[in-house]
Each structure stands twice: as structure tokens, then as C-alpha cells.
Amino acid sequence: MKEESREFYKVTSLRQGTVIDHLPPGMALKALEVLGIGTDRVVTIGMYLESKKWGRKDLVKIEGKELNEAEVAKIALLGRHTTISIIRDWRVVDKLPVLLPSEIHGVVRCPNPSCITNHDPVRTRFRMEQEEPLKVRCFYCERVVSKEELELL
Numbered sequence: 001m002k003e004e005s006r007e008f009y010k011v012t013s014l015r016q017g018t019v020i021d022h023l024p025p026g027m028a029l030k031a032l033e034v035l036g037i038g039t040d041r042v043v044t045i046g047m048y049l050e051s052k053k054w055g056r057k058d059l060v061k062i063e064g065k066e067l068n069e070a071e072v073a074k075i076a077l078l079g080r081h082t083t084i085s086i087i088r089d090w091r092v093v094d095k096l097p098v099l100l101p102s103e104i105h106g107v108v109r110c111p112n113p114s115c116i117t118n119h120d121p122v123r124t125r126f127r128m129e130q131e132e133p134l135k136v137r138c139f140y141c142e143r144v145v146s147k148e149e150l151e152l153l
């Protein structure tokens with residue numbers, strides 16, 4: 001099989017759903033976790049696959065689900081080179097840019113124990129401080145949170 005047709009098969013092996021590609025290696029299960037995907041869906045996972053561009057990557061295919069904006073934002077926080085493709089009838093109909101938003105609402109938990117968002121029913125809100133390495137700032141307590149401390153809701 002030619003390289004081209006193999007690539008084609010990989011994408012079209014999903015009838016309808018979402019392909020999350022170029023996740024940083026080891027992030028596939030985390031991606032499913034942050035999307036709240038349990039055992040009710042058909043999911044295909046590839047881990048530590050070879051990637052021409054980035055060395056190693058993870059890949060996740062989710063049957064019957066198209067990601068919404070908030071879900072795309074969560075995935076964006078996992079890795080900068082990630083791509084999201086929406087598949088319908090075996091074909092890629094949309095390729096969503098996984099850009100980091102300038103503000104993040106309700107996706108990340110604030111690690112500051114005395115932050116109001118950990119006590120009152122307030123939706124968390126962060127502003128982007130720096131993209132690489134990732135740093136966000138809590139709108140309420142001003143705490144700067146690095147990628148290592150990030151806990152996705």
C-alpha cells in the first residue's frame with residue numbers, strides 16, 4: 001500500500017466523529033478524560049506513534065462525537081501542535097484550529113486554595129499570560145499558573 005493511501009485509510013476509518021491528532025505523546029488518555037469520554041463511545045487510541053514533524057505523537061478517534069468550542073479549548077491546553085478534524089461520511093469536513101484562547105472560562109481549576117473559585121460557585125476565568133511555555137493568570141486571585149500546575153475541569 002502506498003504511503004498516501006495508508007494515510008487516507010487512517011482518517012477515513014471513522015464514519016462520523018472527531019480525530020484529534022498530533023497530541024503530545026502520552027496525552028491520549030488525558031484528552032479522553034478532559035472531554036469526559038467514558039465507556040459509552042467507540043474510541044480508537046494510538047499512543048507514541050511516529051510523527052514526521054514532531055517525533056512522537058498520540059492520536060484519538062472518537063466515533064459519533066463532534067467537539068464544541070469549550071472542548072476544543074481544553075484540547076488546545078494539552079498541546080500546541082494538536083489538530084482536530086471533524087469527520088462525516090468518512091470524509092474530513094472541517095479542520096479546527098486548536099488555537100489557545102485569550103481567555104479561558106470554566107476549563108481550568110485555580111490551584112490557589114484560598115481563591116474564591118474554590119469556595120463559591122464561581123466559574124473559573126483565566127487570562128493567557130504566555131503561550132510557550134504556557135502560563136495563565138487567574139482573573140480572581142491573580143495567581144499565575146504554569147502548565148505543570150494546570151488542572152483541567
Ligand SMILES: [Zn+2]
Pocket residue numbers: 110111112115116117138139140141142143
Ligand atoms: Zn484563583
